[in-house]
Amino acid sequence: xxxxxxxxxxxLPAAKRGSLPSRVWQVVSCNNRAICITTAVVAVxxxxxxxSGCAAPVPSxxxxxxxxxxxxxxxxxxxxxxxxxxxxxxxxxxxxxxxGFDPSAKNLLDLAAADVLVTSGVDLEAWLKDAIxxxxxxxxxxxxxxxxxxxDNDPHLWTNPANATLMVQNIAAGFAAAAPEQADAFQTxxxxxxxxxxxxDGWISANVEQVPLAERLLVTNHDAFTYFYDAYDITFVGSIxxxxxxxxxxxxxxxxxxxxxxxxxxxxxxxxxxxxxxxxAQTIAxxxxxxxxxxxxxxxxxxxxAAGSAGATYISATIHNVTVLMDSWGYELLPLPATLSL
Amino acid sequence: xxxSTAPAVLQLSGAAFAYGADVALDGxxxxxxxxxxxxxxxxxxxxxxTFLKGVLGILPLTAGTLQIFGTDRTADTARSLGYLxxxxxxxxxxxxxxxxxxxxxxxxxLGWWRLPARADRAAAAEALRVTxxxxxxxxxxxxxxxxxxxxxxxxxxxxxxxxMLLLDEPFNGLDQPNRDALVETIRxxxxxxxxxxxxxxxLVLARDVCDTVLLVNGTQxxxxxxxxxxxxxxxxxAFSGVQVEVDEHTVVLPxxxxx
Amino acid sequence: MTVLDSLTSAFALPFMGRALMVLLVLxxxxxxxxxxxNLRGLExxxxxxxxxxxxxxxxxxxxxxxxxxxxxxxxxxxxAAIVLTLLANRKVSSDATIAIxxxxxxxxxVIFVSRSSDFSGQLESLLFGHLLTVTAxxxxxxxxxxVVALLLMVVTFRGQLFLAFDRxxxxxAGYRPVVLNLTLNVAIALVVVAASxxxxxxxxxxxxxxxxxxxxxxxxxxxxxxxISAGFAMLASWIGLAAAFGLSVSADVAIPGGAxxxxxxxxxxxxxxxxxxxxxxxSRSGPLRSSDSRASREPVDNHA
Numbered sequence: 001x002x003x004x005x006x007x008x009x010x011x012l013p014a015a016k017r018g019s020l021p022s023r024v025w026q027v028v029s030c031n032n033r034a035i036c037i038t039t040a041v042v043a044v045x046x047x048x049x050x051x052s053g054c055a056a057p058v059p060s061x062x063x064x065x066x067x068x069x070x071x072x073x074x075x076x077x078x079x080x081x082x083x084x085x086x087x088x089x090x091x092x093x094x095x096x097x098x099x100g101f102d103p104s105a106k107n108l109l110d111l112a113a114a115d116v117l118v119t120s121g122v123d124l125e126a127w128l129k130d131a132i133x134x135x136x137x138x139x140x141x142x143x144x145x146x147x148x149x150x151x152d153n154d155p156h157l158w159t160n161p162a163n164a165t166l167m168v169q170n171i172a173a174g175f176a177a178a179a180p181e182q183a184d185a186f187q188t189x190x191x192x193x194x195x196x197x198x199x200x201d202g203w204i205s206a207n208v209e210q211v212p213l214a215e216r217l218l219v220t221n222h223d224a225f226t227y228f229y230d231a232y233d234i235t236f237v238g239s240i241x242x243x244x245x246x247x248x249x250x251x252x253x254x255x256x257x258x259x260x261x262x263x264x265x266x267x268x269x270x271x272x273x274x275x276x277x278x279x280x281a282q283t284i285a286x287x288x289x290x291x292x293x294x295x296x297x298x299x300x301x302x303x304x305x306a307a308g309s310a311g312a313t314y315i316s317a318t319i320h321n322v323t324v325l326m327d328s329w330g331y332e333l334l335p336l337p338a339t340l341s342l
Numbered sequence: 343x344x345x346s347t348a349p350a351v352l353q354l355s356g357a358a359f360a361y362g363a364d365v366a367l368d369g370x371x372x373x374x375x376x377x378x379x380x381x382x383x384x385x386x387x388x389x390x391x392t393f394l395k396g397v398l399g400i401l402p403l404t405a406g407t408l409q410i411f412g413t414d415r416t417a418d419t420a421r422s423l424g425y426l427x428x429x430x431x432x433x434x435x436x437x438x439x440x441x442x443x444x445x446x447x448x449x450x451x452l453g454w455w456r457l458p459a460r461a462d463r464a465a466a467a468e469a470l471r472v473t474x475x476x477x478x479x480x481x482x483x484x485x486x487x488x489x490x491x492x493x494x495x496x497x498x499x500x501x502x503x504x505x506m507l508l509l510d511e512p513f514n515g516l517d518q519p520n521r522d523a524l525v526e527t528i529r530x531x532x533x534x535x536x537x538x539x540x541x542x543x544x545l546v547l548a549r550d551v552c553d554t555v556l557l558v559n560g561t562q563x564x565x566x567x568x569x570x571x572x573x574x575x576x577x578x579x580a581f582s583g584v585q586v587e588v589d590e591h592t593v594v595l596p597x598x599x600x601x
Numbered sequence: 602m603t604v605l606d607s608l609t610s611a612f613a614l615p616f617m618g619r620a621l622m623v624l625l626v627l628x629x630x631x632x633x634x635x636x637x638x639n640l641r642g643l644e645x646x647x648x649x650x651x652x653x654x655x656x657x658x659x660x661x662x663x664x665x666x667x668x669x670x671x672x673x674x675x676x677x678x679x680x681a682a683i684v685l686t687l688l689a690n691r692k693v694s695s696d697a698t699i700a701i702x703x704x705x706x707x708x709x710x711v712i713f714v715s716r717s718s719d720f721s722g723q724l725e726s727l728l729f730g731h732l733l734t735v736t737a738x739x740x741x742x743x744x745x746x747x748v749v750a751l752l753l754m755v756v757t758f759r760g761q762l763f764l765a766f767d768r769x770x771x772x773x774a775g776y777r778p779v780v781l782n783l784t785l786n787v788a789i790a791l792v793v794v795a796a797s798x799x800x801x802x803x804x805x806x807x808x809x810x811x812x813x814x815x816x817x818x819x820x821x822x823x824x825x826x827x828x829i830s831a832g833f834a835m836l837a838s839w840i841g842l843a844a845a846f847g848l849s850v851s852a853d854v855a856i857p858g859g860a861x862x863x864x865x866x867x868x869x870x871x872x873x874x875x876x877x878x879x880x881x882x883x884s885r886s887g888p889l890r891s892s893d894s895r896a897s898r899e900p901v902d903n904h905a
Binding site for chain 3: 127
């Protein structure tokens with residue numbers, strides 16, 4: 001029996017048996033490639049971290065007030081007030097969900113560079129605190145809902161134009177405090193816009209008053225219009241998703257209740273909402289034997305429409321909503337006052 | 343040859359082993375001494391592998407007594423046992439070299455924090471030498487031939503310097519040269535005082551290597567020397583209803599030649 | 602904002618630094634554990650654990666908000682790991698068991714979320730993570746949980762390896778398969794918990810599985826597997842995060858950070874897969890040619 005032993009490991013250096021250096025050397029030489037790759041990875045990571053310490057992206061300096069607004073509605077209000085005196089950037093875009101919003105890197109950079117942050121308030125933006133922390137925003141937060149009477153902690157304040165006016169006043173005051181030199185410009189813009197909002201309120205009232213109380217019925221996709229019903233004495237028959245959040249799924253019992261309510265009250269239509277899928281509304285309408293307003297005829301609720309659509313601004317969105325509502329009730333729409341002609 | 347002067351390394355009395363509620367093997371009473379080889383013979387499913395797993399402690403002892411190295415099982419017992427399972431349980435794609443597989447036999451000694459020391463590598467190298475696999479140490483295990491893998495797993499069992507070896511169907515799938523090599527290896531181990539338990543279907547090899555035989559079929563049929571155990575009556579009891587491969591070399595009692 | 606900026610200086614921004622930190626820590630833990638998942642074919646079990654942890658995440662979030670998330674998740678993780686380990690010992694097909702546990706637990710989680718407060722919009726955050734807005738606290742929690750998972754594997758490393766290679770021999774040698782399986786399952790579950798804030802419950806599976814699969818494709822040697830797995834995960838995390846940043850800032854394309862990272866993981870896998878298809882692994886070590894693998898041709902004179 002003679003066996004040639006193949007010794008493929010390099011000879012160990014002369015060292016005391018069991019001493020640490022020899023054992024480390026054993027590991028290093030036996031796992032050469034593993035060590036090399038580990039070192040390379042560590043080097044790359046280290047380089048990245050080192051280079052990241054160098055010039056961070058610097059936001060461009062500007063003398064204009066930098067405003068970031070959360071929802072499409074307060075972004076619209078902000079733009080109306082700001083005019084050309086301040087730059088307004090919106091976070092949530094048209095048809096994006098406010099509830100489940102995940103800020104992108106650009107959102108966070110915009111926030112970091114902002115002087116002022118306008119929020120809709122009433123905890124509508126649950127993600128906001130983390131976004132502020134993550135971006136390192138150091139400016140002022142303007143809560144547009146300050147001082148507005150809430151109904152059941154519902155955050156959809158803006159659906160009542162009177163509330164919208166209050167929100168505008170809050171925002172204008174906030175801008176003025178942040179940039180006193182431009183306070184006059186903001187005030188002028190705000191007043192002009194408020195005039196339009198008042199005209200809007202009056203026009204809606206005049207329209208709705210044509211409709212007998214018993215026929216002022218509304219079925220929506222989710223509970224987004226509480227302040228609207230309250231302002232104009234409209235009866236809320238029910239909503240498909242009985243929640244302030246657009247993300248839930250209704251149970252069978254809830255759907256049955258709604259269909260029964262529709263039939264009892266004699267509601268003539270079910271309204272879908274522009275930012276949501278119309279399928280539920282279509283199904284309910286079919287079950288109850290009533291009309292469904294979806295697609296282009298859907299209501300603008302949580303979100304304004306995209307640029308160029310019928311609901312791109314708060315005023316145009318509200319006018320659209322009232323138009324389809326009057327159509328569903330079967331009453332003629334009164335002409336718009338001069339101040340609101342688009 | 344008698345081994346009554348060598349210490350008993352394994353003693354069972356009325357032992358039974360079960361998979362959960364199913365008793366797989368019972369009524370086992372036997373003694374194995376250092377340097378002895380015991381052959382376990384019986385049809386498929388008769389409890390041969392069960393016996394090995396019971397001795398190893400993988401299966402629980404549900405009746406009787408079992409003493410290993412003169413005492414009940416301790417935490418250290420496993421370190422003195424070497425086990426060669428049936429090799430079809432091994433994943434051929436596993437990215438380990440033969441050397442690393444053999445080193446696994448030393449793992450229990452190393453615990454989780456110690457790196458393999460010179461002694462461990464030397465034991466692995468010796469095990470490879472004994473099984474004639476030194477040249478293939480760096481080859482990926484799955485690339486070895488069936489016979490080489492078998493020997494590699496044997497080397498793993500040997501690397502721990504066991505006092506008792508348990509081999510489950512070690513001759514399966516081996517061609518003649520490899521079988522001869524394995525027989526040689528077993529003989530050498532026996533001469534060093536290692537006890538060997540071997541399950542096999544091959545009565546020829548059992549006769550060549552083993553000193554005692556345990557015949558089972560769900561229960562112990564017979565235990566003793568080959569002559570005592572491999573009688574026609576015992577074999578019929580063990581293999582009743584099962585086709586036995588018998589050639590003229592089996593069932594040879596001392597003093598008789600074929601039939 | 603050049604590509605180089607995205608890859609380097611962008612990480613000076615605090616939110617990018619935190620996101621990278623979380624991903625790097627996860628990469629190391631998931632990289633090591635992922636190799637074992639690959640070696641033992643536990644991908645479906647990992648999927649089961651991922652879904653089974655979800656109700657804990659949801660319940661914890663409902664009860665205690667963002668901080669309660671981890672407590673609930675940890676409880677569910679340990680419970681799920683124990684249940685799946687014990688069930689695996691029975692004779693029922695383990696895939697069927699996993700599927701049943703997975704779907705039951707996940708449905709439970711969805712019910713929790715839907716019955717909770719009105720603002721269940723946080724569901725998306727739980728499922729897909731909020732990589733760019735991880736807080737400093739979350740970085741710490743994630744790191745601690747991931748390190749614990751890694752330590753569990755380090756301490757049981759040899760046993761896990763032996764068990765993965767040859768279960769009965771490992772058992773015979775004195776290792777206890779149930780304990781080792783439980784340890785591995787708990788480690789997987791902990792990584793799921795740790796990753797839930799960064800990449801979310803649904804996408805953590807990619808972080809667990811892809812690096813191990815890439816390593817297996819790229820290397821034939823055990824020691825390299827772990828290094829390549831963790832290294833790939835770190836590299837892909839870096840690139841994915843940079844891509845999410847660059848696309849958002851330069852092109853105004855807002856892709857969620859977690860999803861972008863996972864996408865880079867998968868693309869990386871496809872690249873390695875393609876490379877391997879062009880250059881297959883040959884028998885790189887030892888004198889035996891792969892074509893002879895099943896023939897017994899070795900002369901048997903080298904024995905005692």
